Amino acid sequence: MGKVALITGATRGIGKQIALTLSQEGYDIVINYRTENDDLKNTKKEIEKNGVKCFAVQGDVSNFEECERFVKEIIDEYGKIDILVNNAGITKDMLLARMKKEDFEQVINVNLVGTFNVTKNVINYMMKARSGRIINISSVVGVSGNAGQTNYSASKAGIIGFTKSLAKEVGSRGILVNAVAPGFIDTQMTDVLKDDIKDEIAKSIPLKRMGNPKDVANVVKFLVSDDSAYITGQVINVDGGMLM
Numbered sequence: 001m002g003k004v005a006l007i008t009g010a011t012r013g014i015g016k017q018i019a020l021t022l023s024q025e026g027y028d029i030v031i032n033y034r035t036e037n038d039d040l041k042n043t044k045k046e047i048e049k050n051g052v053k054c055f056a057v058q059g060d061v062s063n064f065e066e067c068e069r070f071v072k073e074i075i076d077e078y079g080k081i082d083i084l085v086n087n088a089g090i091t092k093d094m095l096l097a098r099m100k101k102e103d104f105e106q107v108i109n110v111n112l113v114g115t116f117n118v119t120k121n122v123i124n125y126m127m128k129a130r131s132g133r134i135i136n137i138s139s140v141v142g143v144s145g146n147a148g149q150t151n152y153s154a155s156k157a158g159i160i161g162f163t164k165s166l167a168k169e170v171g172s173r174g175i176l177v178n179a180v181a182p183g184f185i186d187t188q189m190t191d192v193l194k195d196d197i198k199d200e201i202a203k204s205i206p207l208k209r210m211g212n213p214k215d216v217a218n219v220v221k222f223l224v225s226d227d228s229a230y231i232t233g234q235v236i237n238v239d240g241g242m243l244m
C-alpha cells in the first residue's frame with residue numbers, strides 16, 4: 001500500500017492544492033471537509049484523475065469528537081496515516097476594540113484547537129508506526145502580528161509553539177513536525193479584499209506578487225518527502241520575502 005496523507009479543510013484553496021500536489025507524487029489522499037458541496041466533488045475527481053485513491057471524511061476540526069470519529073474512519077479504511085497536514089483555517093478580522101468574544105473564540109477553536117484535535121487523534125498511530133510527518137499551516141502574521149487580526153495571529157502563533165513542542169516530544173519516535181507560514185496567497189480567504197488593496201500589498205512584497213496555492217503546496221511536498229529527513233521543528237515562510 002502507498003503512503004496515506006490526510007489534509008484537513010482540503011476542498012478548496014491551499015488545502016486542495018496540497019492534496020492535488022501530493023496525489024501527483026503518488027500518495028493516497030484523505031480529504032477532510034466540513035461542508036458537503038461541489039468543491040468537494042470536484043476536488044475528489046481531480047485527485048482520482050492522478051491515479052490514486054481519494055477518501056473523503058466529513059468533520060469540523062473544532063469538534064474533538066468529530067475528529068476522533070473521522071480519524072477512526074481513516075484507520076478502518078487504511079490502517080494508518082503517514083502524513084497529516086493541518087490546513088483548515090478561518091479568519092474573522094476586526095480591530096480588538098470592536099471584536100466580539102465569539103469571533104476571538106471561533107478563530108482560536110478552528111485554527112489552534114482544531115490542530116490539537118486532529119493531531120491528538122492521529123499521533124498514537126504514528127507513534128506505534130515509529131514514523132510520520134506532520135505539517136501545520138501557520139501564517140507569517142503569527143510571527144509579525146497584524147492589525148485587525150489579534151484572533152488569527154494568536155491562533156497562528158499558537159500553532160508555531162505547538163509545532164516546536166511536539167517536534168521535541170516525538171522526534172525520537174521518527175515523527176517530524178514542521179510548520180509552513182504562508183504570506184499573502186490568492187485564495188477565497190484573501191478574495192474578500194478589494195483589488196486596490198491587494199495591489200498595494202503585492203507592491204510591498206519583494207517578489208511583487210501574491211503567492212499562489214502551488215507555492216505553498218510545493219514546500220509541503222518537500223517537507224513530507226525523504227529529502228527533508230533531517231528537518232523538524234521549523235517554520236518555513238512562503239511569502240515572497242514579505243517577512244524578513
Ligand code: NAP
Binds near residue numbers: 010034137
Ligand atoms: P480557504 O480558501 O478559505 O479554505 C479554507 C478551507 O478550510 C475550506 O476548505 C474550509 O471548508 C475549511 N475549513 C474551515 N473551517 C473548517 C473546520 N472547522 N473544519 C474543517 N474544515 C474547515 O482558505 P486558504 O487560503 O486556502 O487557507 C488555508 C490555510 O492557510 C488556513 O489555515 C489559512 O489560515 C492559511 N493561510 C492562508 C493564507 C492566505 O493568504 N490565503 C495566508 C497564510 C495562511 P468550508 O468550505 O467548510 O468552510
